[in-house]
Amino acid sequence: MSAELVTELETRTRRTAAARVVSGLGPLTAFAGLVWAIVQPYRVTLLHPGGQGFWWLFVEPPLLVIAVGLFFHFVVAHGVLEDLEGET
Amino acid sequence: MTPPSEHVHWLFATGFLLLGLCLLAEGLVGTEVWQRRAWRAYLWPGLAFGLGLLLWPVMVFFTNSTLHMVAHGAWAEVFMLAGAIELALVRGKLHSRWWRLGMTAAFLVSGAAFLIHEQNAWFFQRSSFLHHVLGWTLVAGAVFPLVRCVRPRSHTVAAGFALTFVVISVALYCDRDVSPIFGHLSPLAGTPHR
Numbered sequence: 181m182s183a184e185l186v187t188e189l190e191t192r193t194r195r196t197a198a199a200r201v202v203s204g205l206g207p208l209t210a211f212a213g214l215v216w217a218i219v220q221p222y223r224v225t226l227l228h229p230g231g232q233g234f235w236w237l238f239v240e241p242p243l244l245v246i247a248v249g250l251f252f253h254f255v256v257a258h259g260v261l262e263d264l265e266g267e268t
Numbered sequence: 269m270t271p272p273s274e275h276v277h278w279l280f281a282t283g284f285l286l287l288g289l290c291l292l293a294e295g296l297v298g299t300e301v302w303q304r305r306a307w308r309a310y311l312w313p314g315l316a317f318g319l320g321l322l323l324w325p326v327m328v329f330f331t332n333s334t335l336h337m338v339a340h341g342a343w344a345e346v347f348m349l350a351g352a353i354e355l356a357l358v359r360g361k362l363h364s365r366w367w368r369l370g371m372t373a374a375f376l377v378s379g380a381a382f383l384i385h386e387q388n389a390w391f392f393q394r395s396s397f398l399h400h401v402l403g404w405t406l407v408a409g410a411v412f413p414l415v416r417c418v419r420p421r422s423h424t425v426a427a428g429f430a431l432t433f434v435v436i437s438v439a440l441y442c443d444r445d446v447s448p449i450f451g452h453l454s455p456l457a458g459t460p461h462r
Contacts, residue, residue, distance in 0.1 A: 198296040202297060241441050244278065244279075256290060
């Protein structure tokens with residue numbers, strides 16, 4: 181096998197691995213937020229909104245983590261994966 | 269209408285988490301692929317600049333001590349500067365890779381500000397513990413943007429740089445105004461939150 185072909189194969193393998201990790205980052209983050217919400221439900225104030233002020237209802241850390249994961253996956257990662265596929 | 273300080277920390281944690289994920293993705297796929305779309309090239313430098321900008325209202329509205337004001341003001345300045353340098357590098361207005369030392373300076377100044385403005389010991393309460401953790405994380409994490417100037421294509425350095433932001437984000441999400449840490453809570457700290 182020629183050195184050129186080996187290098188090309190290595191590059192392709194590295195790109196495939198990178199694509200897998202990038203595509204998993206968003207869902208993994210969202211999953212972490214979901215687990216956090218289940219483990220500490222008292223941090224999701226929307227589950228018991230009575231008597232809570234604006235900030236306690238607006239800023240819900242586990243939901244923010246889920247939102248970041250989804251935003252990253254659908255807005256950022258999709259384009260990155262398309263561009264990465266275009267490279268190969 | 270001013271939010272409790274812990275809520276501000278959680279909002280900043282959200283910004284830092286997104287910043288960390290973007291940097292991690294850039295490190296994985298390489299800068300060439302990441303910058304293929306113009307808006308994406310400006311995404312994380314813009315986010316860093318925006319987070320610096322948002323630290324100004326924090327400085328203005330959270331005036332419980334002069335030291336807090338000075339610390340938040342210093343963070344605002346260095347993060348805006350670091351973000352602006354990265355934006356200029358992406359835009360092509362700056363060329364030398366040594367400009368990336370701006371981010372190293374931002375890490376060191378932010379770390380020092382965290383450590384200096386926290387007057388209590390590690391186990392006084394949770395926010396004290398987290399201030400120490402954040403301070404030392406930033407001081408130690410400054411090695412990544414520093415090495416990034418010398419080895420901009422290193423995947424390890426890129427991953428370390430990105431994960432520093434993720435660690436900062438986790439620490440900020442853990443923050444509470446008054447809460448125990450590993451079972452410790454000083455009677456001087458006040459009434460714990462839930």
